[in-house]
Amino acid sequence: MKKFKVGILGATGMVGQNYIRLLENHPWFNVVYLAASSNSAGIAYGESVKGRWQMTTPIPEKIKNIIVEDVSNISRAQKKCDFVFSAFEISDKNLVKEIEEKYAEAGIPVVSNASANRWTEDVPMLIPEINSTHLDILEIQKKNHKWNKGFIVVKPNCSLQSYITPIHALNQAGFPIKKIIITTLQAVSGAGYPGVPSLDMIDNIVPLIGGEEDKTEDEPLKILGTIKDNKFIKNKDITISATCTRVPVSDGHLATVNILFKDKKPSKEEIIKIWNEFKSIPQDLNLPSAPIHPIIYKEEENRPQPKKDRDNDKGMATTIGRLRDCKIFDYKFVTLSHNTVRGAAGGGILNAELLAKKGYIK
Numbered sequence: 279m280k281k282f283k284v285g286i287l288g289a290t291g292m293v294g295q296n297y298i299r300l301l302e303n304h305p306w307f308n309v310v311y312l313a314a315s316s317n318s319a320g321i322a323y324g325e326s327v328k329g330r331w332q333m334t335t336p337i338p339e340k341i342k343n344i345i346v347e348d349v350s351n352i353s354r355a356q357k358k359c360d361f362v363f364s365a366f367e368i369s370d371k372n373l374v375k376e377i378e379e380k381y382a383e384a385g386i387p388v389v390s391n392a393s394a395n396r397w398t399e400d401v402p403m404l405i406p407e408i409n410s411t412h413l414d415i416l417e418i419q420k421k422n423h424k425w426n427k428g429f430i431v432v433k434p435n436c437s438l439q440s441y442i443t444p445i446h447a448l449n450q451a452g453f454p455i456k457k458i459i460i461t462t463l464q465a466v467s468g469a470g471y472p473g474v475p476s477l478d479m480i481d482n483i484v485p486l487i488g489g490e491e492d493k494t495e496d497e498p499l500k501i502l503g504t505i506k507d508n509k510f511i512k513n514k515d516i517t518i519s520a521t522c523t524r525v526p527v528s529d530g531h532l533a534t535v536n537i538l539f540k541d542k543k544p545s546k547e548e549i550i551k552i553w554n555e556f557k558s559i560p561q562d563l564n565l566p567s568a569p570i571h572p573i574i575y576k577e578e579e580n581r582p583q584p585k586k587d588r589d590n591d592k593g594m595a596t597t598i599g600r601l602r603d604c605k606i607f608d609y610k611f612v613t614l615s616h617n618t619v620r621g622a623a624g625g626g627i628l629n630a631e632l633l634a635k636k637g638y639i640k
């Protein structure tokens with residue numbers, strides 16, 4: 279099979295580096311184009327990340343000598359890429375939105391990690407196991423903008439990946455959930471590189487991540503929502519209350535979750551069975567990055583733990599443990615997801631695999 283030619287925008291950052299690592303031997307995608315800020319542009323990738331390569335594997339040989347381009351130089355990408363992964367960070371979100379739209383306008387599909395387009399009316403916020411039908415909006419998106427080949431698909435914030443699939447699995451099994459209280463313990467890699475100053479992080483927990491609680495509470499409502507009259511309608515049946523904290527862990531966002539069911543309350547055994555047996559479109563389609571088991575329940579009392587469980591099923595699975603009764607809601611549990619893999623680059627790659635398999639990326 280001829281591989282797709284892929285570009286990475288924000289290739290020098292934490293998420294960009296993970297894209298490079300995860301795509302090294304990808305069966306469908308070949309990285310041919312790298313872009314970052316004007317500070318990195320014009321020099322070989324190996325040079326541009328000298329002293330700040332964060333992966334434990336070396337930079338792939340064929341990537342080292344690629345000259346980094348400026349993200350805003352879209353015509354260069356147009357000549358080389360079938361689609362791009364967007365993982366660049368600019369504080370002005372309107373500018374990120376504008377740049378991603380320019381790529382789509384130039385006929386380059388954008389598979390994004392950035393938050394800028396998550397609430398754009400005709401942009402799907404995709405988790406392939408949950409809402410692949412939301413891709414139906416892409417025809418409307420292309421029509422709205424008069425885009426021919428290009429489009430934008432985003433993935434949600436990394437903080438919700440650990441609990442949204444387990445919630446969806448229960449909803450889908452006929453046990454809809456009404457209320458969720460969640461407290462996240464988020465890894466430092468979630469803040470990019472160099473991220474949070476070490477003196478704030480060592481021997482400490484930071485009880486606020488700016489903007490994160492709103493994302494954790496609101497984004498699931500779009501993901502679990504529906505499309506009506508060519509627009510997304512938020513799920514109104516669920517209310518979420520979140521507290522998001524930063525903890526001195528390198529990778530892996532842990533969360534404690536309390537849930538209240540809308541009507542029927544399943545037994546613990548039923549819940550664990552639903553989670554362990556959950557499979558969806560990526561598994562049916564055998565997508566290369568799909569976890570075999572999207573949700574893994576650990577019986578051990580002291581699991582999940584970031585160090586021991588974040589890499590489960592290629593870092594793409596959600597690992598849950600400690601399901602028990604809650605004296606205020608129905609149940610509580612602890613859940614974990616790898617933030618820079620499933621919550622960032624791996625999630626983006628799975629989105630692109632679905633888009634390729636379904637013929638959206640040509």
Ligand code: NAP
Pocket residue numbers: 287288289290291292293294313314315316317318319349350364365366367368391392393434435436467468469470471472617618621622
């Ligand atoms: P990061 O480590 O700070 O990397 C930022 C990247 O953006 C670098 O490649 C940087 O290039 C580039 N950049 C900075 N200023 C730019 C500009 N003016 N124009 C073009 N490119 C610019 O951040 P990150 O953690 O990789 O996050 C990247 C994106 O993914 C963000 O939108 C973030 O919210 C999202 N995300 C991150 C995670 C995570 O776990 N880290 C999870 C989900 C989503 P230079 O090296 O040249 O400065």
